[in-house]
Amino acid sequence: MKWDSPKAQIQMNESVINQVSDTALMAAAYRAIETDRPNAMFHDPLAAKLAGEQGRKIIGSLPKQAFIGGWTVVIRTRIIDDFIQGAIAEGVDTILNLGAGLDTRPYRMELPKSLRWIEVDYPHVIELKEIRLSGETPRCPVERFRLDLADVTARRTFLDEVAAQSKRVLVLTEAVTPYLSEDAVASIGADLRLHESIRYWVADYFSPASYEYRRRSGMSQAMKNAPFLFEPKDYFGFFAQIGWKPKETRYFAIEAERLHRPAPFPLPIRLGMRILGLFASLERRREMKRYAGFVLFEPAKTEERAATRNRDAQQEHAADAKERRG
Numbered sequence: 001m002k003w004d005s006p007k008a009q010i011q012m013n014e015s016v017i018n019q020v021s022d023t024a025l026m027a028a029a030y031r032a033i034e035t036d037r038p039n040a041m042f043h044d045p046l047a048a049k050l051a052g053e054q055g056r057k058i059i060g061s062l063p064k065q066a067f068i069g070g071w072t073v074v075i076r077t078r079i080i081d082d083f084i085q086g087a088i089a090e091g092v093d094t095i096l097n098l099g100a101g102l103d104t105r106p107y108r109m110e111l112p113k114s115l116r117w118i119e120v121d122y123p124h125v126i127e128l129k130e131i132r133l134s135g136e137t138p139r140c141p142v143e144r145f146r147l148d149l150a151d152v153t154a155r156r157t158f159l160d161e162v163a164a165q166s167k168r169v170l171v172l173t174e175a176v177t178p179y180l181s182e183d184a185v186a187s188i189g190a191d192l193r194l195h196e197s198i199r200y201w202v203a204d205y206f207s208p209a210s211y212e213y214r215r216r217s218g219m220s221q222a223m224k225n226a227p228f229l230f231e232p233k234d235y236f237g238f239f240a241q242i243g244w245k246p247k248e249t250r251y252f253a254i255e256a257e258r259l260h261r262p263a264p265f266p267l268p269i270r271l272g273m274r275i276l277g278l279f280a281s282l283e284r285r286r287e288m289k290r291y292a293g294f295v296l297f298e299p300a301k302t303e304e305r306a307a308t309r310n311r312d313a314q315q316e317h318a319a320d321a322k323e324r325r326g
Helices: 022-035 047-061 064-089 123-132 152-164 182-193 208-217 235-241 252-259 267-279 282-289 302-325
Strands: 094-098 116-121 142-146 169-173 198-206 244-251 292-299
Touching: 022 047, 022 064, 047 123, 064 169, 064 198, 064 244, 064 252, 064 292, 116 123, 123 142, 152 182, 182 198, 182 235, 198 235, 198 244, 235 244, 244 252, 252 282, 252 292
Parallel strands: 094 116, 094 169, 116 142, 169 198
Antiparallel strands: 198 292, 244 292
């Protein structure tokens, strides 16, 4: 189902989320709520306009256990803002936002006017965005392209053109990879790795424990039409196989401590977590703080990729040998 033209409205039914692109409305609504806070982590004055009534309905219809969603959107927004500012300081001249949704960074962030900002998404998402942002002026030039990333031929042609026209590119896939299969993420990552001018790639990180929590919390049912598909057993090993290594990883819980914005868990859960922390091992406490976040990737060198493949082959061989012995 599409956001109908020309008003680009969502027809809500018994399902909270009808398609993956509906999550863009949800995220915009959460950013609008944050903007109204007296201690806001950022100010996104266009978020409410973009979210509209549909976005507010979505977050109002989510299960009670989904309270963590708004906090996650706020923390991830700050993380990615920092990644972008750091990359620009290192000479990035192009931001390529794949699956841009209703992001308004080129309108709200302090950006050099020379920066090239490119947004890619489904036609109905781009249409809604252009309608609701009509008359607004971005801080740098913004180009929007209607493209389905699943169209491999069109995607590769597009990436060829962008890479050829840029010297240093940061690719942003905010809340995109979780909804793709492992094969799809591998294909996109391999395509990005082909271009020397693509220097950075920002992607979601989720630990196996976070996927399990999502299933138990009721979010999987609420978002059954937009399920998480990307669940590699070895997250960083997966990206290493397709030529990417982490330059910097920021975890929500650790970043929240730095920003003095703890997760809004109900009191019983907070007390339970404190008690658990008293008896948990150092490694377990470390895992609890690293359940999810965002990673700034950079291209891995050829020898690093070879080492990863050798390691994985050895681990697979050892696992096979153990299975035969068993």
